Amino acid sequence: MSFPSSRPRVTVDRLLFGALVAVMLLAAFAGHNAPAVEKAGAGVPPLTAPPGTEPVPPVVVLPAGAAELTATVAPASVLQTPAAAKKWLPSGKGMWIYEPAKTEGGNVGAIVAKAKATGLTHLWVRMGSAWDGFNVAPFLDKLLPAAHAADIKVIGWDFPKLDPMDPDIARATAMIRYTTPSGDRVDAFSPDIESPAEGTRLTPENARRYGARLREAAGADYPLIVTVPRPAKERPNHPYADIVAGYDAIAPMVYWLDRQPDTDVAGALQYLAKFGKPVYPVGQAYDGSPEGGRKGVPPPEELFRFMRFAQNNGAAGVSFWSWQAANQPAWDAVRVALEFRPPEPAPAVLTALATVPAQEFSP
Numbered sequence: 001m002s003f004p005s006s007r008p009r010v011t012v013d014r015l016l017f018g019a020l021v022a023v024m025l026l027a028a029f030a031g032h033n034a035p036a037v038e039k040a041g042a043g044v045p046p047l048t049a050p051p052g053t054e055p056v057p058p059v060v061v062l063p064a065g066a067a068e069l070t071a072t073v074a075p076a077s078v079l080q081t082p083a084a085a086k087k088w089l090p091s092g093k094g095m096w097i098y099e100p101a102k103t104e105g106g107n108v109g110a111i112v113a114k115a116k117a118t119g120l121t122h123l124w125v126r127m128g129s130a131w132d133g134f135n136v137a138p139f140l141d142k143l144l145p146a147a148h149a150a151d152i153k154v155i156g157w158d159f160p161k162l163d164p165m166d167p168d169i170a171r172a173t174a175m176i177r178y179t180t181p182s183g184d185r186v187d188a189f190s191p192d193i194e195s196p197a198e199g200t201r202l203t204p205e206n207a208r209r210y211g212a213r214l215r216e217a218a219g220a221d222y223p224l225i226v227t228v229p230r231p232a233k234e235r236p237n238h239p240y241a242d243i244v245a246g247y248d249a250i251a252p253m254v255y256w257l258d259r260q261p262d263t264d265v266a267g268a269l270q271y272l273a274k275f276g277k278p279v280y281p282v283g284q285a286y287d288g289s290p291e292g293g294r295k296g297v298p299p300p301e302e303l304f305r306f307m308r309f310a311q312n313n314g315a316a317g318v319s320f321w322s323w324q325a326a327n328q329p330a331w332d333a334v335r336v337a338l339e340f341r342p343p344e345p346a347p348a349v350l351t352a353l354a355t356v357p358a359q360e361f362s363p
Helices: 012-030 108-118 137-149 165-177 204-218 240-244 261-275 300-312 328-336
Strands: 093-097 120-129 153-159 188-191 225-229 249-254 282-284 318-321
Touching: 093 108, 108 120, 108 137, 108 328, 120 137, 120 165, 137 153, 153 165, 165 188, 165 204, 188 204, 204 240, 225 240, 240 261, 249 261, 261 282, 261 300, 282 300, 300 318, 300 328
Parallel strands: 093 120, 093 318, 120 153, 153 188, 188 225, 225 249, 249 282, 282 318
Antiparallel strands: none
């Protein structure tokens, strides 16, 4: 049963009159220089409730004497929230720093200048290990602000043992959260998960548990890249699936030694593609003869082939081990390579390598 309303009946005339008054008042306040009104729905900011309160449906106020109406839920296009910021991951070319004292003598100004002149976009800096702890804070205090001022990112890396695990996680957490007096922090973190031959107590369970605990400590939005040995027939049971779980990207160490860079990097990328993560191969820029490789730092043509086949097989970027071991021809090759160029034009090339067509080095 319906009951008569105590409110006066709204007539068409009263509605029209109210609407006319509203239009006249709006015109009086807007002035002649008011901006043009956009189409309905354009530029509408997302509707969000204040912290700690429940959303309240908007109320539409009608002309005097009309009943109040509660608006229906706004369209999804109006309620959508801004897209989340994309997590940073490296691109372009990088170089690994192992011992700061042997890297341009520890001179941060020289490090940043050489990195910029070579076209590097990021540096991988050793922060410590399970054996010697976190021991480069003074170096980071100088390097991070200088690198960031030059638009160069820094990825900190660590060598965990995986057992006992608590010290590994505590050390990694301290590294990720370390803040220089200038307010700078490393832009991403990478544990170097080696094989048992290097002293890592690697099991599928340890690898997966470490990755899960590291992600919990770092937070969902922090970039984590896991460094791993190159997939090879010599490691048929290496637990890659357990190792890479929980990380944003993978950095395989592709040191070709007495093999060839093109087949090694292509094989690594093709194998790791099944995990659906960006892959950043680490190339050889050091003398591999103590490990059974050819004597000396790989020549420029091998570095060119490494970069070319990395790019052609889907690598998201490349880097090289290591700053202190690379000779001048290796630095020149990294600088002039057409692959993985930074957005800005590279500096003028001053060596004869600039005139060598890259395709001459293809197998």
